[in-house]
Amino acid sequence: MSNSKILANGVDVYYGSKQALFGISMDIKEKEVTALIGPSGCGKSTFLRCINRMNDLIDICKVSGSIKVDNEEIISEKTDVVSLRSKIGMVFQKPNPFPKSIFDNVAYGPTIHGLVDSKNDLEEIVHSSLKKAGLFDEVKDRLNEPGTSLSGGQQQRLCIARAIAVNPEIILMDEPCSALDPIATAIIEELIDELRLNYTIIIVTHSMQQAARVSQKTCFFHLGELIETGETNKIFTNPDNTKTQDYITGRFG
Amino acid sequence: MFFWSLVLIAVGIFSSFIYGRSRIKLNSKKQGTKSKSLPNYYAQYVLIWCLFPALIVYFSWAIFQEQIIQNIVISKFEFIEGAVYNEGLLLAEIRNVANNPSFADGKSIEIINAASHYSSLRQISQISFYTSIIIIMLLGALYASQKLKPEFHAQHTIERYIQYILIFCSSVAIFTTIGIVFSLIFESLRFFAEVSIFEFLFSTEWYPFIPIREGQTAAEGSFGAVPIFAGTFLVMVVAMCVAAPLGLLTAIYLAEYASKRVRKTVKPLLEILAGIPTIVYGFFAFVSVAPFVKAFGQSFGIDASPTSALAAGMVMGVMIIPFISSLSDDVINSVPQSLREASLGIGANKAETIKKVILPAALPGIVGAFLLAISRAIGETMIVVVAAGTAPNLTGNPFENVTTVTVQIVVALIGDQEFDNPRTLSAFALGLVLFVITLFLNIIALQIVKRYRERYE
Amino acid sequence: MNNSVAKEKIISLRKKRSLEDMRFKYYGFTAMCLSLAVLVFLLYTIFSKGYTAFQKTIVLLEVDYNQEVLKLTPDSSVEEMEKGKFFRVKKQAIENFFPDLSKSDIKLVKKLFSINVDNEIKDYFLDNPEVINTKQQIWVTAHSDVDQLLKGNSRRDVPEDRRKLNDIQLSYVDQLVEEKRVKQVFNNFFFTKADSRHPEIAGVAGSFMGSLFTLFTVFILSFPIAIGASVYLEEFAPKNRITELIEVNISNLAAVPSIVFGLLGLGVLLNVFGLPRSTPLVGGSVLALMTLPTIIIACRASLKAVPPSIKEGALAVGATKTQAVFHHVVPLALPGTLTGTIIGLAQALGETAPLIMIGMIAFIPNIPTGLTEPSAALPVQIYLWVESAERGFQEKSAAAIMVILIFLFMMNAIAVFLRNRFERKW
Ligand SMILES: Nc1ncnc2c1ncn2[C@@H]1O[C@H](COP(=O)(O)OP(=O)(O)OP(=O)(O)O)[C@@H](O)[C@H]1O
Numbered sequence A: 001m002s003n004s005k006i007l008a009n010g011v012d013v014y015y016g017s018k019q020a021l022f023g024i025s026m027d028i029k030e031k032e033v034t035a036l037i038g039p040s041g042c043g044k045s046t047f048l049r050c051i052n053r054m055n056d057l058i059d060i061c062k063v064s065g066s067i068k069v070d071n072e073e074i075i076s077e078k079t080d081v082v083s084l085r086s087k088i089g090m091v092f093q094k095p096n097p098f099p100k101s102i103f104d105n106v107a108y109g110p111t112i113h114g115l116v117d118s119k120n121d122l123e124e125i126v127h128s129s130l131k132k133a134g135l136f137d138e139v140k141d142r143l144n145e146p147g148t149s150l151s152g153g154q155q156q157r158l159c160i161a162r163a164i165a166v167n168p169e170i171i172l173m174d175e176p177c178s179a180l181d182p183i184a185t186a187i188i189e190e191l192i193d194e195l196r197l198n199y200t201i202i203i204v205t206h207s208m209q210q211a212a213r214v215s216q217k218t219c220f221f222h223l224g225e226l227i228e229t230g231e232t233n234k235i236f237t238n239p240d241n242t243k244t245q246d247y248i249t250g251r252f253g
Numbered sequence B: 001m002f003f004w005s006l007v008l009i010a011v012g013i014f015s016s017f018i019y020g021r022s023r024i025k026l027n028s029k030k031q032g033t034k035s036k037s038l039p040n041y042y043a044q045y046v047l048i049w050c051l052f053p054a055l056i057v058y059f060s061w062a063i064f065q066e067q068i069i070q071n072i073v074i075s076k077f078e079f080i081e082g083a084v085y086n087e088g089l090l091l092a093e094i095r096n097v098a099n100n101p102s103f104a105d106g107k108s109i110e111i112i113n114a115a116s117h118y119s120s121l122r123q124i125s126q127i128s129f130y131t132s133i134i135i136i137m138l139l140g141a142l143y144a145s146q147k148l149k150p151e152f153h154a155q156h157t158i159e160r161y162i163q164y165i166l167i168f169c170s171s172v173a174i175f176t177t178i179g180i181v182f183s184l185i186f187e188s189l190r191f192f193a194e195v196s197i198f199e200f201l202f203s204t205e206w207y208p209f210i211p212i213r214e215g216q217t218a219a220e221g222s223f224g225a226v227p228i229f230a231g232t233f234l235v236m237v238v239a240m241c242v243a244a245p246l247g248l249l250t251a252i253y254l255a256e257y258a259s260k261r262v263r264k265t266v267k268p269l270l271e272i273l274a275g276i277p278t279i280v281y282g283f284f285a286f287v288s289v290a291p292f293v294k295a296f297g298q299s300f301g302i303d304a305s306p307t308s309a310l311a312a313g314m315v316m317g318v319m320i321i322p323f324i325s326s327l328s329d330d331v332i333n334s335v336p337q338s339l340r341e342a343s344l345g346i347g348a349n350k351a352e353t354i355k356k357v358i359l360p361a362a363l364p365g366i367v368g369a370f371l372l373a374i375s376r377a378i379g380e381t382m383i384v385v386v387a388a389g390t391a392p393n394l395t396g397n398p399f400e401n402v403t404t405v406t407v408q409i410v411v412a413l414i415g416d417q418e419f420d421n422p423r424t425l426s427a428f429a430l431g432l433v434l435f436v437i438t439l440f441l442n443i444i445a446l447q448i449v450k451r452y453r454e455r456y457e
Numbered sequence C: 001m002n003n004s005v006a007k008e009k010i011i012s013l014r015k016k017r018s019l020e021d022m023r024f025k026y027y028g029f030t031a032m033c034l035s036l037a038v039l040v041f042l043l044y045t046i047f048s049k050g051y052t053a054f055q056k057t058i059v060l061l062e063v064d065y066n067q068e069v070l071k072l073t074p075d076s077s078v079e080e081m082e083k084g085k086f087f088r089v090k091k092q093a094i095e096n097f098f099p100d101l102s103k104s105d106i107k108l109v110k111k112l113f114s115i116n117v118d119n120e121i122k123d124y125f126l127d128n129p130e131v132i133n134t135k136q137q138i139w140v141t142a143h144s145d146v147d148q149l150l151k152g153n154s155r156r157d158v159p160e161d162r163r164k165l166n167d168i169q170l171s172y173v174d175q176l177v178e179e180k181r182v183k184q185v186f187n188n189f190f191f192t193k194a195d196s197r198h199p200e201i202a203g204v205a206g207s208f209m210g211s212l213f214t215l216f217t218v219f220i221l222s223f224p225i226a227i228g229a230s231v232y233l234e235e236f237a238p239k240n241r242i243t244e245l246i247e248v249n250i251s252n253l254a255a256v257p258s259i260v261f262g263l264l265g266l267g268v269l270l271n272v273f274g275l276p277r278s279t280p281l282v283g284g285s286v287l288a289l290m291t292l293p294t295i296i297i298a299c300r301a302s303l304k305a306v307p308p309s310i311k312e313g314a315l316a317v318g319a320t321k322t323q324a325v326f327h328h329v330v331p332l333a334l335p336g337t338l339t340g341t342i343i344g345l346a347q348a349l350g351e352t353a354p355l356i357m358i359g360m361i362a363f364i365p366n367i368p369t370g371l372t373e374p375s376a377a378l379p380v381q382i383y384l385w386v387e388s389a390e391r392g393f394q395e396k397s398a399a400a401i402m403v404i405l406i407f408l409f410m411m412n413a414i415a416v417f418l419r420n421r422f423e424r425k426w
């Protein structure tokens, strides 16, 4: 209980009149990788986007219930969304680098948050973020080329570097490998393993193997409900719920 | 003068920016806390408080200075008993003498006095302009600098200001509409105070030449606009007779028959036709078409005038062709492919499919396009000004000279404008009619097109 | 038996139907060709009427820069030279233009020269002050009537009283042609001078500058306002009645006839705000309001085209909505907006009626140098010249049309270039 980073309690989400999440409660520990799995349309992305309030962008989306990050309520009018988002980085399903240089992509966050005082500091942050994302060696000679000129896997790592650059505590990843080939996927998975030492990570994935490989905890969603949550090992070897059993053995979904 | 004031303002905003930036850094260092927003936002805050008041001063001076000075000069002017003055000419003369002392030779003493009065007022105005700009910028910066504390969230404030600016930009459209309606109605009311609205709408005598001599009343001119409306209608009908078939057939050909390559070359060419300024069409009507129409009429024994409804209408029709063809093209293309296939599938050929299936399906959209085109034709000015004539003429004969609403607006406002004279004011009444009719046509057309779109979406 | 009749019927009907189909296609094709033919004919008319305006007729005149006549000395200062009596030199030169001219003939000969000849004689002298007390052969501008005659624009076979030049003048002109004392050269005046009452020295420089200043005003006003309005409506505006009202307003403004905008300028900008008449400032403001809907539509389309993932990316690293929009979305929408703006400016360039309303139709014989100076504009200049009775102005109007069309063409080319260069496919 002491090191719980995110604590969700009875989260309901509606898109207009359609309910997408039903009373989700979840406890996510610090410096762990939590995988969200479940069939398509079950509300994994929706839940993820609640955590950094990305759902605010969708007019018809209404969120109720409680999510506490570091014991602070974030589903409330008073939440400072901007500082919340700088504490919680997000990596999207499709890599979305800004159509600017690689350097500017990573530098954007630190610049608007005033994390640096000088050009040197900024360079320092950009380089170290790129290194952490395992991209530095590949792009160090062409930091001024547009981020969009990179390959898909590189772009995704650039987006990870962009997220790390503002020094978040939590990183949300929504199917970060779905657009990537196996080699790029392997690189990103390795990266997630390293990042775990410093960050709390929540990852949505459709690949059972991936969830098994990278995560410590796994949560299984079905039709907007959280069916089962627990140690990854346990979920994949001996789940309590038959639906979970069915899903991971590929009987539906 | 205004160049240097711009330099002054530029210096002001530059230094206010620097000042705001360094001041907030100093303050947060003193308090030992990090400021809530980046220093640049505090700097922008000071800048805004410096710039906006200065701009307000600048523009009010730019707009009102000359007016006020002239009013003062005129009010102090020693008019000689019995002499007749034209205020505009008088002012021009005074200004000339003031700007260029060598013109003073041979001018009357009153004018020379007024000129020196004018110059001194200008000097006073300039000095007070510069001082007030400097003072207002300093005041703005002073006010803003009180807020430069680390706990003040400058970014929030700036973003709120940006919202205000954006809202202002969006409301320009509303202000414009209000301005149009206000000016049209206001001046029209003045017109209808002197001319009865029934006479205007139903009488057939348009003779707006009111003698300016004293003791003669407005009643001596007559303002029956029926011939003008009739002329407008006639020209519009001619234009539509040209544009509707040509535009529609072109659209059908392009949408249904033409190869991709033809479409790709013809569409830009039609766009050229659409992009040609209307005065060019006017020239064309005047130089080529009108003489041709006249000769053509004479060869049939019809006495055509050198400017005619037919010439203006035909050229206006050409102008509208691309408008109709591109709108109809869109409409035809939005008829679902399945309808086409259904008709072709039972063995109908293309012409039958178009005539029996596509056109009926697209009819509402096409009607909408025609209504928009009619509204265009009615509001078009330069072609008719050059090629239709200026004399009102109640006739259905397109070889004759007719006049239109837009032409009469131009005619009434060219030359001396006197806003106490119904002749000038009649332009606004005609403008009001034009505005209402085109607006009405557009609303109906857009409604029809919208409903049509909904049906196939 | 019956069957075969029916078949025949169907076959003949099918033939008829396919003929009908051909005919219909042919109608469409004809309509299209007709429209394009008009375009060609229009351009041809303009070119054939206008190309002569790029040439002017000049006449060789022998001028005697006698110091007595000029009331100057070889060491006069420049200011004194400016005030030299050049009209007397010119008078003398014309009197000696042909040998043994009678008094009445001198008058006729004088009408063969442009009013500008005084200035040309003077300018020549100011450039070469050493010619004092020498005789110089200089080429000076001929009168428009001579010019038009030699260009074949006015006919000599009409009765004398319906001609600008009478028989004696015609014979003098013929003599000049024979002696090769007249020729046609490039008409630099057309590009360097403003409007004039005299066709031979009227040019488009004044109205061109006026149009430039007007367009500048249009751009300065409409571009930022359109961007502000579009950004607000596309990104920030709450979905409510007021937003809807604004949207309806914008689409209706797009359809208001331009002349009504002119009335707005006259009734509000001139009469209520008291802005200076006939100036590019007012003309530009009116046209800016007119162009606004065009630019807003273009800007909103390009804002819509920016994928939301870009904005999400910025928000996810903690940018505020304002930052995300202004740092990432707006810059990406700028090229498209600029393209729309140029197209809007091209429309504004051709607008005539609103400018007439606010007085830009006044006769302005000098080249404007600022936004608040009375000036003409190209389309209004064309109108004035089309309406002018003087023959010499007709070719001028056609030539001015060529200038405006080239201007328009270049603007559109820039717009296309921008579109191809910066358009992004997401
Ligand atoms: N913007 C939206 N508007 C309306 N409904 C939405 C929206 N986004 C998602 N939904 C609905 O919410 C439900 C959950 O969607 P969500 O995107 O969270 O699913 P998911 O588990 O991420 O699926 P996937 O694995 O395919 O990404 C779905 O039924 C979807 O139709």
Ligand SMILES: [Mg+2]
Residues within 6 Å of the ligand: A044, A045, A046, A174
């Ligand atoms: Mg998803």
